[in-house]
Amino acid sequence: MPSVTALKSKDGAVYTTSTGAPVAEPYAVQKIGQIGPLLLQDFHHIDLLAHFDRERIPERVVHAKGAGAHGYFEVTDDITDLTCAALFNKVGNKAPTTVRFSTVGGESGSADSARDPRGFAIKIKTEEGNLDWVFNNTPVFFLRDPSKFPHFIHTQKRDPQTHLKDADMFWDYLSLNPESIHQVMILFSDRGTPNGYHHMHGYSGHALKFVNAAGKFTYVQIHFRKDGGFKTLDNNQATKLAGENPDYGLQNLFEDIENGKPPSWTVYVQTMTPEQAEQYRYNILDLTKIWPHSQFPLRRIGKMVLDRNPENYFAEIEQAAFSPSHLVPGIEPSTDPVLQSRLFSYPDTHRHRLGPNYNQLPVNAPIVPVANFQRDGFMAINNQKFRPNYQSSLLPLTYKPKVYENAQHELWLGYANADLSYLTELDFEQPRALWEKVFDNTQKDHFVSNVAGHISGVKSPEVKARQLSVFAAVSQDLSDRIAKAIGHPAVKPLVVKPASESVRFKPKAL
Numbered sequence: 001m002p003s004v005t006a007l008k009s010k011d012g013a014v015y016t017t018s019t020g021a022p023v024a025e026p027y028a029v030q031k032i033g034q035i036g037p038l039l040l041q042d043f044h045h046i047d048l049l050a051h052f053d054r055e056r057i058p059e060r061v062v063h064a065k066g067a068g069a070h071g072y073f074e075v076t077d078d079i080t081d082l083t084c085a086a087l088f089n090k091v092g093n094k095a096p097t098t099v100r101f102s103t104v105g106g107e108s109g110s111a112d113s114a115r116d117p118r119g120f121a122i123k124i125k126t127e128e129g130n131l132d133w134v135f136n137n138t139p140v141f142f143l144r145d146p147s148k149f150p151h152f153i154h155t156q157k158r159d160p161q162t163h164l165k166d167a168d169m170f171w172d173y174l175s176l177n178p179e180s181i182h183q184v185m186i187l188f189s190d191r192g193t194p195n196g197y198h199h200m201h202g203y204s205g206h207a208l209k210f211v212n213a214a215g216k217f218t219y220v221q222i223h224f225r226k227d228g229g230f231k232t233l234d235n236n237q238a239t240k241l242a243g244e245n246p247d248y249g250l251q252n253l254f255e256d257i258e259n260g261k262p263p264s265w266t267v268y269v270q271t272m273t274p275e276q277a278e279q280y281r282y283n284i285l286d287l288t289k290i291w292p293h294s295q296f297p298l299r300r301i302g303k304m305v306l307d308r309n310p311e312n313y314f315a316e317i318e319q320a321a322f323s324p325s326h327l328v329p330g331i332e333p334s335t336d337p338v339l340q341s342r343l344f345s346y347p348d349t350h351r352h353r354l355g356p357n358y359n360q361l362p363v364n365a366p367i368v369p370v371a372n373f374q375r376d377g378f379m380a381i382n383n384q385k386f387r388p389n390y391q392s393s394l395l396p397l398t399y400k401p402k403v404y405e406n407a408q409h410e411l412w413l414g415y416a417n418a419d420l421s422y423l424t425e426l427d428f429e430q431p432r433a434l435w436e437k438v439f440d441n442t443q444k445d446h447f448v449s450n451v452a453g454h455i456s457g458v459k460s461p462e463v464k465a466r467q468l469s470v471f472a473a474v475s476q477d478l479s480d481r482i483a484k485a486i487g488h489p490a491v492k493p494l495v496v497k498p499a500s501e502s503v504r505f506k507p508k509a510l
């Protein structure tokens with residue numbers, strides 16, 4: 001066994017304490033005599049232990065398990081009619097990009113192949129600051145009322161007493177909040193178990209607003225479509241991988257990039273004018289609905305390539321802080337209440353998880369200089385030198401005028417706040433289309449067996465019957481097939497109000 005002190009580093013690095021002082025021997029502790037007590041003066045040993053004690057930062061409250069990589073976003077088409085964002089001012093513009101993919105409910109060590117939506121968080125560093133698109137791999141979500149989010153997430157996590165995942169909690173929430181059904185239909189299809197992290201599409205889900213130089217805004221939905229298509233696992237494959245290689249997705253992404261197979265996506269928008277939105281059948285601020293491609297075709301805007309692995313996972317992926325509120329002029333949030341809540345929640349959690357100067361960490365730092373009046377706080381690395389920390393006339397900052405005014409922002413408010421929990425037949429149309437028109441026979445079989453496998457763990461008869469009635473409101477055939485698979489009697493559909501009673505169709509005055 002060679003002595004560690006006889007080893008020679010390849011890059012000339014000499015072992016030191018965190019203050020840079022060389023230390024002759026890594027394992028030695030200072031003690032009195034051969035077996036005597038340790039000495040408090042041993043900075044090297046305390047430095048080692050005390051830093052180790054603080055290695056863990058809070059994991060993300062959701063999306064804790066993930067994988068990420070770097071690359072670039074490139075503008076492929078002229079969309080200056082839609083947005084004045086500098087990123088899009090010229091075809092061919094390229095911006096450095098970092099992406100983090102994730103599962104949602106599990107802890108940071110949980111299996112990559114879990115049945116769950118996947119996060120698809122993108123940070124594009126533009127000449128006007130960072131643009132974050134914090135998307136999922138599904139175009140819809142479980143809710144449209146943001147106050148439900150913590151309740152919903154708690155039911156997908158662990159029971160407070162047993163600390164176990166609990167099928168009763170899971171289905172209790174979903175059956176009590178049937179607007180979740182569209183996402184449930186996707187989650188329990190094979191799309192709920194994507195094959196790794198980088199063979200999937202990404203969707204904004206929310207309507208965002210692109211604003212052009214004239215101040216005209218257009219609602220957009222953004223789609224990242226995986227070149228080569230998305231790949232899924234069936235339930236058996238996903239379960240097997242969860243046992244045999246829980247880090248399957250992380251490993252595959254790393255190896256594909258390392259082996260010169262960088263994944264890429266073509267990026268599109270669907271667009272809708274405010275006038276079209278007013279007339280549209282669905283509330284476009286309702287995150288449980290999609291915009292059909294037949295009516296709102298995809299328009300190509302760019303491409304994204306991930307071609308560089310992190311050199312340090314913690315610094316470049318764990319410490320990455322994505323937020324839907326990290327926007328640039330020309331790209332604005334809509335009034336979707338879930339999006340509006342997210343604008344607050346992400347920087348709030350970053351300040352807790354990474355500290356108030358999270359945007360100074362190298363992975364988050366913009367490529368453009370930052371100049372403002374924020375100073376100090378934990379880990380203020382770029383404290384802006386001698387620049388005055390107040391609005392000074394002696395060394396003033398320059399202010400860049402706005403390209404457009406916000407005047408049009410609130411012209412159209414939609415009905416989002418009025419029908420958050422108001423359920424009508426409208427909520428079942430798109431899930432029904434999935435069952436009746438999109439799923440083929442194999443997909444239907446998989447869906448039934450995936451739901452049956454999960455819901456058979458529910459102990460409460462009321463919860464089971466209630467969720468079957470939600471499935472029956474989508475399609476009696478679907479509900480009957482699940483009921484048969486779990487040995488449950490057939491259940492009648494949940495009674496919902498007709499579409500004509502939706503607040504969406506009430507007179508326009510707000």
Ligand code: HEM
Pocket residue numbers: 059060061062063066100101102118119120121134135136141146147149203204205206320321322338341342345346349350353
């Ligand atoms: C992560 C809150 C809905 C996509 C997170 C985090 C929080 C959060 C607190 C942890 C962030 C961090 O620690 O850095 C919420 C709230 C929501 C909501 C309050 C609704 C009211 C959504 C929706 C989407 C989404 C609708 C997608 C359309 C993501 C993604 C991440 C994430 C991709 C992981 C980001 C990363 O990789 O760092 N969310 N979320 N979330 N959320 Fe949400």
